[in-house]
Amino acid sequence: MGWFKQMMGLEAPNSNSNSKWIANDNAPLNESPVGPLGLASGKSVMFDSTLTLLLDGKTSVAVPAAQQIWSAGTIELGQSAWLSRYYMNDEDHWLQVHTTGDIAGQVESVILFNYLDYVTISSEAELRRLAGPDSLIGLPTYSHNGVEYTREWGTESGQTELVALSEQLSNPDENYRIEHHSMLYARDTGLTNRREFLLFSVEEDAEGSISLSTSLGISLYTTDLTIY
Numbered sequence: 001m002g003w004f005k006q007m008m009g010l011e012a013p014n015s016n017s018n019s020k021w022i023a024n025d026n027a028p029l030n031e032s033p034v035g036p037l038g039l040a041s042g043k044s045v046m047f048d049s050t051l052t053l054l055l056d057g058k059t060s061v062a063v064p065a066a067q068q069i070w071s072a073g074t075i076e077l078g079q080s081a082w083l084s085r086y087y088m089n090d091e092d093h094w095l096q097v098h099t100t101g102d103i104a105g106q107v108e109s110v111i112l113f114n115y116l117d118y119v120t121i122s123s124e125a126e127l128r129r130l131a132g133p134d135s136l137i138g139l140p141t142y143s144h145n146g147v148e149y150t151r152e153w154g155t156e157s158g159q160t161e162l163v164a165l166s167e168q169l170s171n172p173d174e175n176y177r178i179e180h181h182s183m184l185y186a187r188d189t190g191l192t193n194r195r196e197f198l199l200f201s202v203e204e205d206a207e208g209s210i211s212l213s214t215s216l217g218i219s220l221y222t223t224d225l226t227i228y
Contacts, residue, residue: 036097036104038227039086041072041171045095046226047112058189059196060145061114061218064093071171073178074103081108085167091115095225096217110225111197113217121202121210131162131181131202131212138162142185142198144216149185149198162202179204194219 039045046066055063067088075083082103086095092115098108121127128134136142138159140151154160162181169176182201189196197217204210 035084036099044068048224059218073167073169075165075167110220111217113215117214119212137183137200149187152184152186
């Protein structure tokens with residue numbers, strides 16, 4: 001859809017293109033990424049049994065029972081930094097691991113995300129209303145269910161443009177690429193090194209289908225996970 005690329009190329013009011021992460025779009029289509037922490041498609045993840053009690057009242061992120069990873073995604077951020085994403089079989093949860101040095105290098109952060117919403121977008125007007133200049137996404141703060149989050153990307157006093165990220169994914173059936181235009185918000189939970197994140201992502205797949213996903217996440221320690 002030409003209108004999507006045209007609109008995503010437009011800067012929002014008072015935007016600054018220097019706030020964007022630049023992703024590498026040249027990853028081999030048939031090469032599975034080597035994951036951090038031993039994470040990979042087909043592996044299973046078990047979460048520390050004390051997490052649910054620890055997070056109760058601090059976040060509405062739900063910690064699942066043990067889950068198997070269906071698909072794995074890799075985003076190259078440049079300057080030897082990477083995002084590895086692992087999507088669970090239940091289709092409700094996914095993990096993001098930020099590493100530096102190499103895909104399986106130094107772990108900088110781990111976030112468990114729950115999907116909150118997924119909307120298919122069919123027109124430019126709908127995109128502008130949901131995630132473009134006519135929306136609240138990209139403003140310095142965002143309120144969701146009465147909770148206020150602060151924008152993590154962009155330093156503008158007004159609305160900033162979404163961040164372009166290119167994700168190469170693989171699962172047992174196929175390899176494919178998703179183009180993201182995303183905005184991340186966060187808030188403190190009162191727990192040490194555990195923040196809550198609100199992530200919006202306009203996604204375009206290889207067939208040109210466009211959607212808006214909303215995810216809520218919580219910081220994890222690597223010791224919160226057991227991979228097997």
